[in-house]
Amino acid sequence: MSTIRDVAEAAGVSIATVSRALHGQPRVSEATRRRVLDAATSLHYVASPGAAGLASGRTMAIGVVAPFVNRWFFSGVVHAAEEALRSAGYDLLLYSLGTDASERRRAFSGDLLRKRVDGVLVLGLQPDRAEQDALSAAGGPVAIVGMAVPGWSSVRIDDYAAARRAMDHLIALGHRRIGFLGGHPDDVLHASAAIDRQAGWRDALRSAGLPAEPELDETGGFTVPGGKAGMARLLALHRPPTAVFAASDEMAIAAAWTARRAGLRVPGDVSVVGIDDHEMAELFELTTVAQPVEVQGALAAEMLLTALADPSAPPVQLVVPTELVVRGTTAPPRG
Amino acid sequence: MSTIRDVAEAAGVSIATVSRALHGQPRVSEATRRRVLDAATSLHYVASPGAAGLASGRTMAIGVVAPFVNRWFFSGVVHAAEEALRSAGYDLLLYSLGTDASERRRAFSGDLLRKRVDGVLVLGLQPDRAEQDALSAAGGPVAIVGMAVPGWSSVRIDDYAAARRAMDHLIALGHRRIGFLGGHPDDVLHASAAIDRQAGWRDALRSAGLPAEPELDETGGFTVPGGKAGMARLLALHRPPTAVFAASDEMAIAAAWTARRAGLRVPGDVSVVGIDDHEMAELFELTTVAQPVEVQGALAAEMLLTALADPSAPPVQLVVPTELVVRGTTAPPRG
DNA sequence: CTGAAAGCGCTTACAG
DNA sequence: CTGAAAGCGCTTACAG
Numbered sequence: 092m093s094t095i096r097d098v099a100e101a102a103g104v105s106i107a108t109v110s111r112a113l114h115g116q117p118r119v120s121e122a123t124r125r126r127v128l129d130a131a132t133s134l135h136y137v138a139s140p141g142a143a144g145l146a147s148g149r150t151m152a153i154g155v156v157a158p159f160v161n162r163w164f165f166s167g168v169v170h171a172a173e174e175a176l177r178s179a180g181y182d183l184l185l186y187s188l189g190t191d192a193s194e195r196r197r198a199f200s201g202d203l204l205r206k207r208v209d210g211v212l213v214l215g216l217q218p219d220r221a222e223q224d225a226l227s228a229a230g231g232p233v234a235i236v237g238m239a240v241p242g243w244s245s246v247r248i249d250d251y252a253a254a255r256r257a258m259d260h261l262i263a264l265g266h267r268r269i270g271f272l273g274g275h276p277d278d279v280l281h282a283s284a285a286i287d288r289q290a291g292w293r294d295a296l297r298s299a300g301l302p303a304e305p306e307l308d309e310t311g312g313f314t315v316p317g318g319k320a321g322m323a324r325l326l327a328l329h330r331p332p333t334a335v336f337a338a339s340d341e342m343a344i345a346a347a348w349t350a351r352r353a354g355l356r357v358p359g360d361v362s363v364v365g366i367d368d369h370e371m372a373e374l375f376e377l378t379t380v381a382q383p384v385e386v387q388g389a390l391a392a393e394m395l396l397t398a399l400a401d402p403s404a405p406p407v408q409l410v411v412p413t414e415l416v417v418r419g420t421t422a423p424p425r426g
Numbered sequence: 427m428s429t430i431r432d433v434a435e436a437a438g439v440s441i442a443t444v445s446r447a448l449h450g451q452p453r454v455s456e457a458t459r460r461r462v463l464d465a466a467t468s469l470h471y472v473a474s475p476g477a478a479g480l481a482s483g484r485t486m487a488i489g490v491v492a493p494f495v496n497r498w499f500f501s502g503v504v505h506a507a508e509e510a511l512r513s514a515g516y517d518l519l520l521y522s523l524g525t526d527a528s529e530r531r532r533a534f535s536g537d538l539l540r541k542r543v544d545g546v547l548v549l550g551l552q553p554d555r556a557e558q559d560a561l562s563a564a565g566g567p568v569a570i571v572g573m574a575v576p577g578w579s580s581v582r583i584d585d586y587a588a589a590r591r592a593m594d595h596l597i598a599l600g601h602r603r604i605g606f607l608g609g610h611p612d613d614v615l616h617a618s619a620a621i622d623r624q625a626g627w628r629d630a631l632r633s634a635g636l637p638a639e640p641e642l643d644e645t646g647g648f649t650v651p652g653g654k655a656g657m658a659r660l661l662a663l664h665r666p667p668t669a670v671f672a673a674s675d676e677m678a679i680a681a682a683w684t685a686r687r688a689g690l691r692v693p694g695d696v697s698v699v700g701i702d703d704h705e706m707a708e709l710f711e712l713t714t715v716a717q718p719v720e721v722q723g724a725l726a727a728e729m730l731l732t733a734l735a736d737p738s739a740p741p742v743q744l745v746v747p748t749e750l751v752v753r754g755t756t757a758p759p760r761g
Numbered sequence: 762c763t764g765a766a767a768g769c770g771c772t773t774a775c776a777g
Numbered sequence: 778c779t780g781a782a783a784g785c786g787c788t789t790a791c792a793g
Contacts, residue, residue, distance in 0.1 A: 092541060092564075094786060105764045110788060118762055139541040141476035141485065142786035145769045150476065155520075160508065161501035170496040173522045177529075182542070185490075185520045187508045194512075206427060206474040206770090207517070229427075315705055341705075348709040370650055370676075371706050374683040429770060440780045445772060453778055477770035480785045541786090 093134040101130035113138065140182070152182040153395060154204045154230060157214035158195075158280055160187040162313075163341065163369050164384060165214055168236055171388030172212055179396050184208060188216075190279045201229025210395045212236070217282035232398035234391045238283040239408050244394040246387050246409040250284045253380045253413045254291020254336070257364045260378070260415055261334045262299050265423045266362065269296065270325040270332035272311035272318055272342045280313060288338040288366065307332055311342040318345030326353055326361075333424040334362035340369035340379055347375065347420055358422035368416055376419030383411055428469040436465035448473065475517070487517040488730060489539045489565060492549035493530075493615055495522040497648075498676065498704045499719060500549055503571055506723030507547055514731050519543060523551075525614045536564025545730045547571070552617035567733035569726045573618040579729040579741040581722045585619045588715045588748045589626020589671070592699045595713070595750055596669045597634050600758045601697065604631065605660040605667035607646035607653055607677045615648060623673040623701065642667055646677040653680030661688055661696075668759040669697035675704035675714055682710065682755050693757035703751055711754030718746055 099106045104123060112119045112127035119127075130136075144150040153176050157165045173183050186203055188194040197203050199222035204211055211230040215237040218226060223240060227233055234244040261269050271292040274285035293303040306328055311321035318337060322345065325332055337343035343365025347357045355361050365372065368381030390409055397404055434441045439458060447454045447462035454462075465471075479485040488511050492500045508518050521538055523529040532538050534557035539546055546565040550572040553561060558575060562568055569579040596604050606627040609620035628638040641663055646656035653672060657680065660667055672678035678700025682692045690696050700707065703716030725744055732739055 095788095096786080106787080107765080107789080108763060111763090114788090120762060123762080135535075135537070135540070137537055137540045139480065139786055141479040141541070142769090143788070144476040145474065145480060145771085146786080146788035148769080148788090152519075159505060160495060161498075161505040163496075166496040166501040169520070170494060170522050173495065173520055174524065177521065183520045184487075185504070185508055185518045186512065187505050189509065200470075202470070202472055205470070205472045206476070315709065344706065344709050371679065374650065374679050374710070431770080441771080442773080442781080443779060446779090449772090455778060458778080474770055477785090478772070480787085481770080481772035483772090483785075 093136045095136070095138065097134055098127065098130045098136050101134060102126045110138075150207060150209050151180060152184055152208045153392075154184045154186060154208040154211040155214065156186045156188065156198045156203075156211060156216060158188055158190065158216055160185065163367065164237075164339075167384035168214055168388035168391070171385035172392040175389050175392035175396070179392075181209070181396075188279075192279060195279055199226050201225045204230040210234070210399055212391055212395060215280060215282060215284070232395060232402070234394045234398070236387050236391045242406060244391070244398060244406040244408070246390045246394065246411060247284070248382045248387075248413045249410050250287035251291045251294075253366055253382065254288040254338070255295050256413070256415050257336050257366060257380050258292055258295030260417065260421065261336060261362060261364060262295060262301075264334070264362065264421060266332075266334040267299075267301055267424075268307070268330065268332045268334075269301075270307045270309060270335040272309050272321045272325075272335060272337040272346060274313055274338065275310045278312060285313070285338060292336055311337060311339075311345070313339050313342060315341050315345045318342030319349045322346035322349040323353075326350065326355070332361065334364070334421070337363065337365045340365040340367035340372045340377060343377055343379065343420075344369070344371060344375050347377065358420050360425060362421040362424070364421055366413075372416075373418065378418045378421040379416055381414045381416050386411060428471045430471070430473065432469055433462065433465045433471045436469060437461045445473075485542060485544050486515060487519050487543045488727075489519045489521060489543040489546040490549065491521045491523065491533045491538075491546060491551060493523055493525065493551055495520065498702065499572075499674075502719035503549055503723035503726070506720035507727040510724050510727035510731070514727075516544070516731075523614075527614060530614055534561050536560045539565040545569070545734055547726055547730060550615060550617060550619070567730060567737070569729045569733070571722050571726045574743050577741060579726070579733060579743070581725045581729065581744040581746060582619070583717045583722075583748045584745050585622035586626045586629075588701055588717065589623040589673070590630050591748070591750050592671050592701060592715050593627055593630030595752065595756065596671060596697060596699060597630060597636075599669070599697065599756060601667075601669040602634075602636055602759075603642070603665065603667045603669070604636075605642045605644060605670040607644050607656045607660075607670060607672040607681055609648055609673065610645045613647060620648070620673060627671055646672060646674075646680070648674050648677060650676050650680045653677030654684045657681035657684040658688075661685065661690070667696070669699070669756070672698065672700045675700040675702035675707045675712060678712055678714065678755075679704070679706060679710050682712065693755050695760060697756040697759070699756055701748075707751075708753065713753045713756040714751055716749045716751050721746055 112124045213235040296303040309321040311317040347363045365379040447459045548570040631638040644656040646652040682698045700714040
């Protein structure tokens with residue numbers, strides 16, 4: 092593998108000039124620059140990121156910390172962010188932590204990122220104050236998607252409003268007994284998004300003069316199996332709900348399936364609405380509140396790039412719009 | 427941020443000893459090791475990967491090159507691989523290239539990976555001979571998932587056998603006119619998996635004495651929109667098929683939806699079978715040939731780790747089993 | 762516009 | 778068992 096020294100020799104200049112020419116820096120003559128570029132190309136020269144980082148203090152890498160990468164929302168965000176970062180010359184270090192609390196701690200303490208990245212993108216994980224400080228100290232500027240965090244740039248939807256929109260749709264249809272499928276408070280994933288969507292459910296009910304009975308407040312863990320189990324419990328209630336609002340499409344689709352499996356018609360016997368507009372939502376005829384995913388990943392990446400380019404730039408908190416998409420899983424209650 | 431020098435001072439030893447102690451190397455007294463470890467912990471010391479890599483020649487990073495990370499198969503593989511690599515102390519550099527041919531070229535020429543990683547994991551992308559050599563030269567040992575490549579370790583399913591199994595199911599049911607939804611030859615993604623599944627479709631038909639008519643050989647691009655469009659074309663045929671074999675569940679689910687949209691019953695009027703056992707397959711009652719995903723990611727990561735630990739170890743080609751899962755989208759043809 | 766030199770933070774023979 | 782020293786491949790003031 093060729094080093095900067097090989098290029099310098101081939102071009103007949105010093106390594107300092109090679110470095111400057113390759114970085115497009117001003118004080119290099121056009122002729123020299125051309126010779127360096129040609130030599131670098133024909134030698135397949137690529138600077139060692141480790142050596143460059145050591146010398147410059149910049150790693151040109153971004154850490155992406157997420158609980159999962161194999162879930163609709165996260166994978167879409169990561170994909171979009173990766174593209175934006177790569178085209179800006181940054182590498183993306185992926186940390187897909189699962190639900191392991193100790194790995195989460197390691198990430199937020201900064202031990203995973205220190206000296207490794209110039210900035211970090213956090214997805215769907217909610218750090219506390221101490222973790223915020225530790226992560227910022229270790230990882231540079233941070234952008235977060237899925238919630239707002241003071242001092243960090245963020246991009247998210249208005250989870251509370253999205254939930255209310257879903258609920259208002261159900262209530263307008265005439266439903267009075269509406270179940271909820273959300274996260275579990277003990278879950279690593281139980282961030283503000285889960286909490287806000289639950290609050291939207293509760294408040295919508297109250298505003299309509301309906302009680303938000305605890306038995307209607309179920310847990311689905313934001314997964315398909317969790318959605319199935321939660322829906323089964325709702326249906327087993329003495330007085331089951333006539334409609335269910337699930338905090339994610341994965342849970343909503345699982346809920347609709349569970350109801351049909353139990354011999355109920357959807358939406359005839361029970362209506363279901365989700366949040367996301369998952370790629371599969373249309374294929375399930377699922378009524379849902381759509382949120383843009385790739386957009387959030389791309390925006391978060393841009394925010395990070397901005398902060399990297401100008402450390403004095405203030406953090407920006409972005410809220411992207413959602414939209415109710417009415418399809419075939421919601422209808423007025425029977426009778 | 428503390429450096430090795432800070433730790434050395436705090437522990438009252440040289441930096442060489444700190445390095446040895448932290449790497450668990452033999453010739454360090456227990457007492458010294460303890461002191462070093464304590465100092466490192468209390469200083470939150472983490473070695474700079476860049477500096478360590480420069481000195482040792484190992485980056486402790488693995489590059490993962492995939493066309494997408496936001497598709498069921500790829501995201502599952504990446505998630506599993508990430509966990510295996512992280513727990514072995516490796517960072518994972520993600521390159522999610524999309525369908526951009528120039529990015530693909532950059533990756534396979536090695537320009538993206540050179541001096542950056544100790545090994546690479548390739549997902550679902552098929553390099554030619556020259557690309558194989560270039561990538562190996564630039565990126566160290568390579569493991570690939572989704573196809574076999576001479577000289578590299580690989581893990582995959584038997585795509586041809588999986589396709590035949592799906593087809594045999596349809597043929598045993600009595601179908602004689604069976605459409606295929608596969609990839610497009612011009613697609614970056616058109617690797618051996620797509621080709622073998624198509625061959626399985628064709629050969630199954632021939633073995634049964636049925637013609638594999640070109641008009642039944644449709645393209646779905648391995649996506650939901652592609653599956654919809656391909657199915658629409660199949661249904662618009664003068665003599666539409668009574669069953670469709672889709673090379674992925676995403677296309678299969680889209681196909682079933684399209685048929686129902688067109689007023690047909692599935693499986694009454696048309697049967698559909700896929701490959702994958704996507705998380706949503708059960709919720710769609712989709713008959714499919716299941717392949718393990720996380721397993722393939724974990725195995726590929728292990729293979730890479732093995733090759734890294736012992737460069738003389740010969741490459742291993744693994745084929746993981748698949749299984750036909752009969753659900754509700756297949757039935758005998760009408761009449 | 763260009764080069765010589767220092768230095769980034771480690772690891773690893775080489776001595777002892 | 779431990780340390781001094783070289784060196785990994787770059788970038789960046791500092792001179793000129």
